[in-house]
Amino acid sequence: MKTNDVILQSAAKLVVFVILTFSAYLFLSGHHEPGGGFIGGLMSAAALVLLALAYDLDTIRSVLPVNYRIVTATGLLLAILTGAGSFLFDRPFLSHAFDYFTLPLLGKTELATAVLFDLGVYLAVVGVTMTIILSIGEDR
């Protein structure tokens, strides 16, 4: 008998967006509040895992046709290039810079290259977590 998951699936549709928003908040607040790339990435992966639980792996793959190994590699490359970007300015590896910009809507905002490094961490964490879960999930 096929079970009917309508409550789980409807709830998941709503909750996934809440979790993804929260993970974006965690990721962006890492500099001044608890949070950062690692926990943000784990939280995003948790949202994707919730989708995988409510639906199935094939649905996830058709909704998000992403190769998560490439996501991991992109994250690593981004982190390395952020570190190596300091070579252009004749500074030691992994030197970071920040400045204040006036952006539309947000006003005066502090932008730091450390966020790019964190984005690399974020992508690597999402990629690794999803690779582990998906490859264990499809192995029968």
Next chain:
Amino acid sequence: MSNLVIMPLLVPLVTAVLLIFFHKRLRAQRILGAVSALINIAVALGLVLHVRGNGIATLQLGGWAPPQGIVFVADMFAALLVLTTAIVGACCLFFAFFTIGEPRERHYFYPFFHFLLVGVIGSFLTGDIFNLFVCFEVMLIASYALIVLGGTKRQLRESIKYLLINIVSSALFVTAVAYLYGTLGTLNMADLSMRVAEAGQDGLLTLLSVLLLLVFGLKAGLLLFFWLPGSYSAPPPAVAAVFAGLLTKVGVYAIIRVFTLIFYHDQAVTHVLIGVLAAITMSAGVIGAIAYRDVHRILIYNIVAAVGFMAFGLAVASREALEGATFYLLHDMLVKALLFLLGGALIAGAGTSRLAEMGGLIRRFPLLGWLLLVAALALVGVPPTSGFVGKLLIVQGGLAEGWYWITGISLASSLLMLYSMMKLFMAAFWGEEPLHRPPSASRVPTGVYWPIGALTVLVLALGVGAQWAMPYVAMAADALTDPQIYIDAVMKE
């Protein structure tokens, strides 16, 4: 400030990441890997020459001065090891092109291989003890993947043991670092050294140093080598050669670094302990090497015996012995990789690793046979080869400092090493070929002679050109005998 210091680490790191992107295109993987390996040799050579010209080079990552930031330090000792790592890595990579097989190549063999090099080179260059831990883990996780890649029954069984023992030793490493930080309040090696000198090395610090010795001894196979024979015989020859050439040597490097830079005040306890461990390791290693009639086992127990030799050089701790240990370490990385490549080719050609089923192979593989003989003589240290100078200096140092009993053990174990290698050579290459050649016997791909030949030439050149190499080794020993040189270079402002 010189970003050159981090380049030997960045080249394989970027290569490893790029290789993930197109892991299905084998030709591109090989070309990129080969180019990167050659570039890295050039970069490492540049680093050695830079250190020779300008003294110890340091790089403060992110521009944060030590002890607050992480600092990368290339003294001559580390720079020479990085160069040797780049060479050994390149030779094993070229060997892998011909032997590793397509299924492994498709499953990210080359990215893992380069991540392993990242970990090894990072361990040599870092000047921060927690960063050393991180680099150890990078190296170990890549080695877990390489040891199990392929998924044969034997690999699965041995990788569980290898994983367990390394997780335990890593947990001990973290504990030791935590105690060290709790006691001294810093993690930078140069700063640790200064604080230990100020506080005096009391009983607690000596205990901590012994805990670190236990950790690094587990990694290096110093006395605690019970996990090593199984683990190193499971993976394919190109991987086993990288393990034999690099992994245990990182542990030896860490022992030498910690006990020459940080914990050098209470030599009556620590260095005598290292000496006793070295003697037991040498004896046990050669006993294993003469006991077995199996190519893998003989070569693996020779690694153990050589680790004992280097630890003996450190235990004596005179300038001469440290020069000897440095020279022997460089020689041993090259010659162990060479022997494992030769052993891999031999096992592939004979179709078995048991000596009882071999014989008369000199008629089928003459070049392989004579190269193996040269490598065996170099391993034991017969004069024109590279093993001689290192052993001579260690033995001279041992005699000058009055370590007669352990010098005797080391000389006797050299003799037994020679016996074990000659037993291998004679049983495999001389005599009559067995009536039934094992069905798995095959021809050896011609391409493997290139990396093997390159390593043989280097081993011979290091022996004949010892006069030319000695100034570099002496410069490495300068910083090992006088920690103040290292500290001044790191804490210059």
